[in-house]
Amino acid sequence: MRGFFLFLFTGVLFALLQSSVLPLFFSPNWRPNLILILILYLGLSENLSRALIAGLLLGAIQDSFCGATLGLYLSVYLIIILLTRLLSDQLNVESPPLLLLLIAGGTLLQNFLVGFYLTIFAATAPVLHILLAAIPQQLMANMLSASILLTLLLRFQRLFGYRSGLAGLMYQSKLHGS
């Protein structure tokens, strides 16, 4: 349960960072989507019911912190979590490069879904132009941020001990064979 609230707290913190601090340093295209990284990590590390509830709440928070109508990110993150769960059984998620590849895939999928929903439901086709133009920068920004966050996570894992609630990486490799 503590891990669940930690995810929510981190999500709110990321949302505040994305709306108040990052705009001071980065243009919209170069601003990483930290909540997406959290959602992917959530999909890999928590059990399905917790991941779904936390994912839906984070989606609602993201909807409230950006210009989207409530429900857009809720739906997009739900799909991303479900697909991540399906994929996580097939992949070696302890591999950091693979996690970064997942982040890249998640970024592309999120852009596709946001574009799809906005075009089909909200009839704001010009958003496709904005989304497509921003994809290369978004990919780089998200992957770089994910690398930094993973490095920080490994440091924190060392400080607070290796919990089974936190996903893969060092936890798995350290305990294997011991």
Next chain:
Amino acid sequence: MREFLGRYRFLLLAVILLLGTVLLYSYNLRQKTATTFFERAVLTFAAPFQSGIDDIVDAVTSTWKNYLWLVDARQRNIELGKENLELRAQLQQVEEISLQNERLRKLLAFVDELDRSALPAQVIGEDGSNWARTIIIDKGTRSGLRTGFPVVASSGVVGRVIKTAPDSSRVLLVSDASSAIAALIQRTRTRGVARGQGEDLSIEYALRDTDIQVGDLLVTSGMGGVFPKGLPLGLIESVTKDQFGLFQQVTATPTVDFSHLEEVMVIVGEDR
């Protein structure tokens, strides 16, 4: 039946949740002007944090500029002195033109539609996504703000209020893809619809035969009832006429620099 439910539990859960979120999104799209309880709660919760972060950034920037980074202060002081003299001369000219304009307005019985009361507000946050263009301001329903109120800056139109909380509001910028404003070219009075393209504006429905040139000023037409007539929206950046087609393709750069927006004015009053 139980066996069926057990076997396809994951799939059923996924479909139900997905349908639920899509229905919620679709329902909220129809209730565009309403701010949901959840959104109001998040805006209310976030406003003090965003305001605090804004104050900290201002304090750090101010300390840096005023006390630490004074390398070219003297040179800048001299330049500003010169600029001040030039501006005073220009101001006198503007005042003269303004008086002349006022006389002409009376003669032509024009109504000064911009003569409305306005409320100053500070920008305390930006959009949490990379594709939507919105900002958060530090005034809300407690100050009398409602959804739909136009927001302007000294250089032109900023956008309109779309969500409100007691002490903060979200403003949809004119550059957002879902923003469309009735506009006209000031010089030729050519009508069109200014739609946001992220950074620029595209002018839709501008007839092919009409005269639009690069550098022309785009202003609000006053149609639609949200924005007063004659507010600057953008400067025409490019004009393309295809061989066929009814309309020409026109893009404009917004007059407001959204990346450096700090204070805005919300037009709250009715026409006087």
